[in-house]
Amino acid sequence: xxxxxxxxxxxxxxxxxxxxxxxxxxxxxxxxxxxxxxxxxxxxxxxxxxxxxxxxxxxxxxxxxxxxxxxxxxxxxxxxxxxxxxxxxxxxxxxxxxxxxxxxxxxxxxxxxxxxxxxxxxxxxxxxxxxxxxxxxxxxxxxxxxxxxxxxxxxxxxxxxxxxxxxxxxxxxxxxxxxxxxxxxxxxxxxxxxxxxxxxxxxxxxxxxxxxxxxxxxxxxxxxxxxxxxxxxxxxxxxxxxxxxxxxxxxxxxxxxxxxxxxxxxxxxxxxxxxxxxxxxxxxxxxxxxxxxxxxxxxxxxxxxxxxxxxxxxxxxxxxxxxxxxxxxxxxxxxxxxxxxxxxxxxxxxxxxxxxxxxxxxxxxxxxxxxxxxxxxxxxxxxxxxxxxxxxxxxxxxxxxxxxxxxxxxxxxxxxxxxxxxxxxxxxxxxxxxxxxxxxxxxxxxxxxxxxxxxxxxxxxxxxxxxxxxxxxxxxxxxxxxxxxxxxxxxxxxxxxxxxxxxxxxxxxxxxxxxxxxxxxxxxxxxxxxxxxxxxxxxxxxxxxxxxxxxxxxxxxxxxxxxxxxxxxxxxxxxx
Numbered sequence: 256x257x258x259x260x261x262x263x264x265x266x267x268x269x270x271x272x273x274x275x276x277x278x279x280x281x282x283x284x285x286x287x288x289x290x291x292x293x294x295x296x297x298x299x300x301x302x303x304x305x306x307x308x309x310x311x312x313x314x315x316x317x318x319x320x321x322x323x324x325x326x327x328x329x330x331x332x333x334x335x336x337x338x339x340x341x342x343x344x345x346x347x348x349x350x351x352x353x354x355x356x357x358x359x360x361x362x363x364x365x366x367x368x369x370x371x372x373x374x375x376x377x378x379x380x381x382x383x384x385x386x387x388x389x390x391x392x393x394x395x396x397x398x399x400x401x402x403x404x405x406x407x408x409x410x411x412x413x414x415x416x417x418x419x420x421x422x423x424x425x426x427x428x429x430x431x432x433x434x435x436x437x438x439x440x441x442x443x444x445x446x447x448x449x450x451x452x453x454x455x456x457x458x459x460x461x462x463x464x465x466x467x468x469x470x471x472x473x474x475x476x477x478x479x480x481x482x483x484x485x486x487x488x489x490x491x492x493x494x495x496x497x498x499x500x501x502x503x504x505x506x507x508x509x510x511x512x513x514x515x516x517x518x519x520x521x522x523x524x525x526x527x528x529x530x531x532x533x534x535x536x537x538x539x540x541x542x543x544x545x546x547x548x549x550x551x552x553x554x555x556x557x558x559x560x561x562x563x564x565x566x567x568x569x570x571x572x573x574x575x576x577x578x579x580x581x582x583x584x585x586x587x588x589x590x591x592x593x594x595x596x597x598x599x600x601x602x603x604x605x606x607x608x609x610x611x612x613x614x615x616x617x618x619x620x621x622x623x624x625x626x627x628x629x630x631x632x633x634x635x636x637x638x639x640x641x642x643x644x645x646x647x648x649x650x651x652x653x654x655x656x657x658x659x660x661x662x663x664x665x666x667x668x669x670x671x672x673x674x675x676x677x678x679x680x681x682x683x684x685x686x687x688x689x690x691x692x693x694x695x696x697x698x699x700x701x702x703x704x705x706x707x708x709x710x711x712x713x714x715x716x717x718x719x720x721x722x723x724x725x726x727x728x729x730x731x732x733x734x735x736x737x738x739x740x741x742x743x744x745x746x747x748x749x750x751x752x753x754x755x756x757x758x759x760x761x762x763x764x765x766x767x768x769x770x771x772x773x774x775x776x777x778x779x780x781x782x783x784x785x786x787x788x789x790x791x792x793x794x795x796x797x798x799x800x801x802x803x804x805x806x807x808x809x810x811x812x813x814x815x816x817x818x819x820x821x822x823x824x825x826x827x828x829x830x831x
Contacts, residue, residue, distance in 0.1 A: 257354065257355070257444075258355050258357060258358075258391055258392040258444070259354040259355050260355065260358075260392050260393065260394040260395075260398060261311060261398050262311075262315065262398050262399075262401040262402040262405060263305075263308045263311050263312045263398075263401050264312075264400075264401045264404050265277075265303050265312060265404075266302070266303050266304070266305050266308075266312075267302055267303070268302075268303060270404040270405070270407040270408045271407070271408070273404075273405070273408035274340055274343050274344065274347075274408065276301060276303055277316060278343075279301065280297075280298070280301065280303075280313070280316075280318070281316065281318075281327065281331060281334055281335035282335055283297055284318065284325060284326060284327045284331070284335070285327065285332065285335045285336075287326075288324045288325065288326035289324060289325050289326070290323070290324055290325075291320065291321065291322055291323055291324055291325060294320070294324075294325040295309075313325075315350065315351075315354070315405060316330070316331055316334055316347070316350070317329065317330040317331035317334070317350075318331055330346075330350060333346065334346050334347070334350075341410075344408070344409045344410045344411075344424075345409075345424075347405070347408065347409045348406075348409040348410075348411050348424075348428070351402075351405060351406060351409065355391070355392075355402075356435070356440060357389075357390065357391035357437070357440060358384065358391060358394070358402065359406070359432065360432045360435060360437075360440075361383070361384055361389055361391070362380055362384065362406070362412075363411070363412070363421065363425055363428065363429045363432055364429060364432060364433060365380060365383055366412065366419060366420055366421045366425070366429075367421060367426070367429045367433075368420070368421075369426070370429075370433070374415060374416075374418035374419065374420045375418055375419055376417055376418050376419070377399070377400055377403055377419070378396075379418075380399075380403070380419070381396055381399050381400075384399070390437060390441065403419070407419075409424075410422055410424055411424050411425035411428060412425050413425075600785075600809070601809070603785060604809040604810060604814070607785075607810070607814070607819050607820060607823055607826075608810065608813055608814040608819050610819065610823070610826040611814055611815060611818065611819030611822065611826070612813070614822075614825070614826050617654070617822055617825055618654040618659075619654055619815075619818060619821075619822075620649040620652075620654055620658070620751070621755060621758065622642065622645070622755040622758060622759055623758075624659070625645050625649075625659070625662050626662060626663070626666055627641060627642065627645070627755070627759070629759050629760070629761065635720040635761075636713050636714075636717060636719070636720070637671070638759075638761070639713050639719060639720065639740060639752075640671070640674060640706075640709055640710050640713050641671050642751075642752045642755055642756070643709040643713070643740045643741055643748070643752060644671070644674075644703075644705070644706045644709055645662065646741065646745070646747075646748035646749075646751045646752050647702055647705045647706070647709065647741070647745065647748055648661070648662065648699060648702050648703075649751070650745060650746065650747050650748050650751075651746075651747065651775075651776070653777070657695045657696065657699070658699065660696075661696050661699045661700075664696075670706075674706060674707075674710050708742065709740060709741065712739050712740055712741075712742070713739065713740060715739070716739040719735065719739050719740065720761070722735055723735055723736070723756070723762060723767070724762060724764060726764070726766045726767070727766065728766050728769065729753075729766050729767070729769035729770035729800070729803075729804060729807075730770075730800055731766065732753060732766050732767055732770060733749050733750065733753065733770055733800065736749040736752055736753060737749050740752065746774070746799065747773050747774060747775055750770060750772065750773045750774060750799075750803055751773045753767055753770050753771060754770075754771040754772060754773055754816050754817070757771040757816065758771075758816065768807065768811070769804055769807055769808070770800070770803050770804060770807060771807050771811075771816040771817070772803045772806040772807045772810065772816055772817030772820075773803075773817060773821070774793070774799045774802055774803055774806075775821060776791070777821050777822075777824065778806065778817060778820055778821040779791040779792075779793055779802070780824070781820050781821065781823040781824055782802060782805075782806065782820060784823070784824075785820075785823075787802065787805055787806070788802055803817075806820055
């Protein structure tokens with residue numbers, strides 16, 4: 256059971272005309288092989304010849320071509336003898352199953368609406384068979400689109416609008432496909448591969464078992480090869496004969512003399528003594544009375560001051576001295592962090608806010624920049640859904656043109672307008688298929704899968720906005736957004752929605768304003784720079800909530816609800 260993943264369409268032919276075009280091609284070879292040039296001219300008259308792809312195209316119906324001739328295989332001959340279109344389609348379907356049973360099984364089961372499937376577009380099917388759920392060999396999008404045309408030519412799938420569905424024959428065949436176990440299919444493939452490998456090995460063994468030549472030359476060569484390793488020691492000296500001889504090892508007395516000379520020359524270097532032992536004493540130089548009475552370099556410099564942050568008590572040294580002695584542990588006093596009640600902190604926040612007022616032209620992800628408009632009489636639930644989807648799009652990303660361009664294209668469709676009606680996601684995916692295939696938009700396109708869940712949560716909590724207005728504190732408000740809008744796996748998104756609701760004037764309570772800041776990576780790094788947190792690696796929700804409340808208290812509306820701190824590195828020139 257091979258897994259063929261290369262397919263091409265018949266040039267200039269719709270899938271419903273495949274059988275009509277293939278019949279004369281098969282009939283022309285039914286009586287026997289044809290010369291390549293004659294067959295090539297025939298294909299040109301039929302309008303289906305392609306210099307680079309014809310061999311791959313016609314191999315689906317078991318026609319092989321080379322520079323000399325074209326001929327039918329066993330399946331091609333059987334297909335050429337079928338006069339009924341229905342029989343031709345059934346045989347072609349069986350051929351596609353033989354070429355890649357896993358691809359046929361997964362696609363047809365995904366289109367089975369009676370067993371949990373639904374109608375799919377080509378790109379939706381391709382996303383499915385290139386995801387982790389598909390165990391088969393990877394296939395590229397152009398080859399998969401061509402394969403869909405071949406499958407449509409069998410009559411087992413049909414086009415309904417812009418999506419593919421099962422035909423009556425497909426619905427009958429899918430029950431047999433469901434009965435096939437994927438693990439068994441994969442095991443059968445492995446067994447066939449092993450059998451092919453065994454056949455190849457047997458052929459190699461047959462070549463090795465060929466009779467030896469009559470003369471004694473072969474025996475002499477074998478004897479010589481058996482002695483290759485034994486004769487290597489004899490030839491080793493010849494291999495290295497041109498190298499110079501190795502120098503003699505220095506004597507022990509020469510080593511001691513060199514060590515003593517080194518100590519005399521570098522006796523005042525701190526690294527030359529044991530740092531854990533007693534302080535060194537001045538050693539007189541040999542033959543020099545004046546140097547013996549002079550102080551050493553270490554004595555001239557005096558004792559070095561203790562380093563900043565060094566422990567106040569001397570470290571306890573292990574009993575075993577020397578290089579491999581265990582390193583003693585020292586406890587350092589904790590570093591004090593900035594307090595919110597400190598007057599210097601408030602002055603620092605005011606200074607950062609002043610920078611922001613002067614230097615606040617950097618792009619940022621906010622509702623206004625992303626095109627959110629709060630119109631009079633508009634639905635509050637629609638606004639929450641729109642903000643929730645945008646929050647999932649911008650989570651963890653730095654402001655960049657690709658995101659703004661993607662949202663602009665998103666608004667050009669009916670996505671936000673129809674998302675609440677249960678069909679918005681599919682309509683948007685179909686309308687944005689071209690954008691989603693572009694490399695710069697692919698990652699953002701994948702994030703749209705969360706839009707359906709955002710809309711579903713809001714539809715189950717129609718009084719979400721009134722509850723947000725009545726939230727007791729900021730923690731309760733964020734909990735409501737996580738529970739009934741975004742889910743618990745998002746880090747920045749609930750805070751982003753809360754901040755934008757405050758900016759838009761939808762929420763003006765003290766609870767909302769207390770969490771109107773977004774704990775992005777850049778904000779956390781800048782918060783660590785001014786001492787609000789020990790480290791930028793704040794991961795748990797409780798710590799993030801505490802940080803956001805600190806930032807919201809120091810950097811309110813005049814500071815862009817935390818934007819001043821988030822852009823501090825830009826103002827200081829730390830980030831370009």
